[in-house]
Amino acid sequence: MEAQTVHQFFLQLMVILLTARLFGELFARLKSPPVVGELLAGVILGPSLLGWMEPSQVIKLLAEIGIILLLFEVGLDTDIRQLAKSGWQALFVAVSGFLWPFVFGFSLSHWLFDLNLLESLFIGGTLTATSIGITVRVLTDLKRQHSREAQVVLGAAVIDDILGVVLLAVLYDFSQVGQINTANALQVIGFIAMFFVLAPLFAKAISLLIRQFAKISQTDGLIPTLIVSLVLFFAWLAHEMGAPELLGGFAAGLALSRRFFLPFAMALHEDPDFTGRIEAQMRPIIQLFVPIFFVMVGLSLNLREIDWASPFIWWFSASLLAVAILGKMLGALVLRGPWTERLAIGIAMVPRGEVGLIFAELGRTSGIMVNEVYAALIIVIAMTTLFAPMLLKGFYRYVK
Numbered sequence: 297m298e299a300q301t302v303h304q305f306f307l308q309l310m311v312i313l314l315t316a317r318l319f320g321e322l323f324a325r326l327k328s329p330p331v332v333g334e335l336l337a338g339v340i341l342g343p344s345l346l347g348w349m350e351p352s353q354v355i356k357l358l359a360e361i362g363i364i365l366l367l368f369e370v371g372l373d374t375d376i377r378q379l380a381k382s383g384w385q386a387l388f389v390a391v392s393g394f395l396w397p398f399v400f401g402f403s404l405s406h407w408l409f410d411l412n413l414l415e416s417l418f419i420g421g422t423l424t425a426t427s428i429g430i431t432v433r434v435l436t437d438l439k440r441q442h443s444r445e446a447q448v449v450l451g452a453a454v455i456d457d458i459l460g461v462v463l464l465a466v467l468y469d470f471s472q473v474g475q476i477n478t479a480n481a482l483q484v485i486g487f488i489a490m491f492f493v494l495a496p497l498f499a500k501a502i503s504l505l506i507r508q509f510a511k512i513s514q515t516d517g518l519i520p521t522l523i524v525s526l527v528l529f530f531a532w533l534a535h536e537m538g539a540p541e542l543l544g545g546f547a548a549g550l551a552l553s554r555r556f557f558l559p560f561a562m563a564l565h566e567d568p569d570f571t572g573r574i575e576a577q578m579r580p581i582i583q584l585f586v587p588i589f590f591v592m593v594g595l596s597l598n599l600r601e602i603d604w605a606s607p608f609i610w611w612f613s614a615s616l617l618a619v620a621i622l623g624k625m626l627g628a629l630v631l632r633g634p635w636t637e638r639l640a641i642g643i644a645m646v647p648r649g650e651v652g653l654i655f656a657e658l659g660r661t662s663g664i665m666v667n668e669v670y671a672a673l674i675i676v677i678a679m680t681t682l683f684a685p686m687l688l689k690g691f692y693r694y695v696k
Contacts, residue, residue: 305352305354308349308352308355309355309358311341311348311349312337312341312349312355312587312588312591313584313587313588315337315340315341315591316333316334316337316587316588316590316591317587318333318337319333319334319336319337320333320334320337320587321333323336327685327686327689328682328685328686329427329647329681329682329685331590331653331681332678332681332682334587334590334591334594335590335591335593335594335653335674335678336594337590337591337594338590338591338592338593338594338595338596338597339594339595339597339599340594341591341594341595342594342595342596342597342598343595343598343600344594344597344598344599344600345599349595350595351592351595351596355588355592355595356592358585358588359588359589359591359592360541360589361528361585362585362586362587362588362589363545363586363589363654363657364527364528364531364541364544364545365524365527365545365578365581365582365585365586366545366582366586366589367461367545367546367549367654368527368545368546368548368549368578368582369549369578369579369582369586371545371546371547371548371549371550371551371552372549372550372552372574372575372578383451385448385451385452385631386447386448386449386450386451386452386455387451387452387455388627388631389448389449389452389627389628389631389641389645390451390452390453390455390456390459390627391455391459391627392626392627392630393424393426393452393456393623393624393626393627393628393645394424394455394456394459394460394463396622396623396624396626396627397420397423397424397619397620397623397624398420398421398423398424398463398623399420399623400420400423400619400622400623401416401419401420401421401422401423401424401616401619401620401623402416402417402419402420404615404616404619405419405420405669408615409608409612409615411669414470414471414664415659415664415665415666415669417467417470418467418471418655418656418658418659418664418665419616419659419665419669419673421460421463421464421467421655422648422652422655422656422659422673422677423616423619423620423623423648423652423676424456424459424460424463424655425456425460425648425652425654425655426452426453426456426460426624426645426646426647426648427453427647427648427652427681435449435450435644440692444633444637445637445640445641445644446644448631448641449640449641449644449645452641452645453645456645460655461546462485464654464655464658465485466485467655467658467659468658468662471658471659471662471664472662487537490537491533491534491537491547497551498551502526503551503552506518506519506522506523506526509522510573519573519574519577519578520577520578520581523552523574523577523578524578524581526548527544527545527548527549529544530544530545530547530548531544531545532544534547552574589653589657590653593653593656593657593674596657596660597667597670597671597674598667599671601667602667602668602671603668606668608668609668609671609672612668612669612672613672613675613676616672616673616676617675617676617679617680620646620648620676620680621646621680624642624645624646625642625643625645625646626642627642627645628641628642628645629642636695639691640688640691640692643684643687643688643691644684644688646680646684646687647680647681647684647685648676648677648680648681652673652676652677652680652681653674653677656670656673656674656677659673
């Protein structure tokens, strides 16, 4: 970076951080997900509205670090034991909530709107996501996090995340080679399975070393330094095994989660207090980097280039929105139990949030999605993220 552009980068980064925090805080006060505010900040700063900035290579790199750390946090918050508690209902809701949006989204894009195969697959993949963070936040705000429907939703969201990460890795491989290759897909899935088996063991062993170093360290900041280094190493390792870098962050977070257990590795003793220290010391770093990713997504979207007079953008967005909602609701509605619980489960599975944005952004940066399709997906993700929590809150007030 030339000397003349260094100070411009500093100014750009300052504006991104402050506007992301301002709009995130505004949406939080409006009882809406802060991620929507951060996305809106990028739209306002970027070519869509003010045109003050566009994502530079350095900003893109910082955003990449942010998304890897976000997946680390998702893995850290993942509760594997939750799957056992929620049982077959969570599995059924997760698989149907993964399968139907993918099938409907792909079919709609490929057969009705005549988009190419790879683009249609990415659209279907984007609609499979469920945002654990947003779902947990809403249920906690409503003091329903320990209800039976919450157990099903959280268990299903865990499975959804794992299925989504595997699908993302396969689609990433497709985007790299430019065509559908079954052999490559099976190889990627095999590498991912191997990675998920070996990575947690490796991370647990390293966490023991980190814990010992933390006890004797004479300086501050050892834990976040070593944990960030571990996450970045896992991101590199995931790439070397043919998977997206963000998969490494997810695996590292999953392995270090206080709720992750290894029946075949009892020698690696759990230490909830140490895991709590990791969460507490990593949270400020994650909160610093992650908003950069969402602002960059908004910066990358140029709404001025979209022909808003074209019926395509409206019909496509509306169709995808219907598919996004219906696909998540179907599995929940056929469960046994009171209709209020089934409806609550379906609504809670609708928000796409940050996970959907990861899919959409990968499709855009790979050159697979045209601007109109990318914009339609962003609209659908924003609407499901914004309105599903509001609908869930209103629903619980109605059934009380």
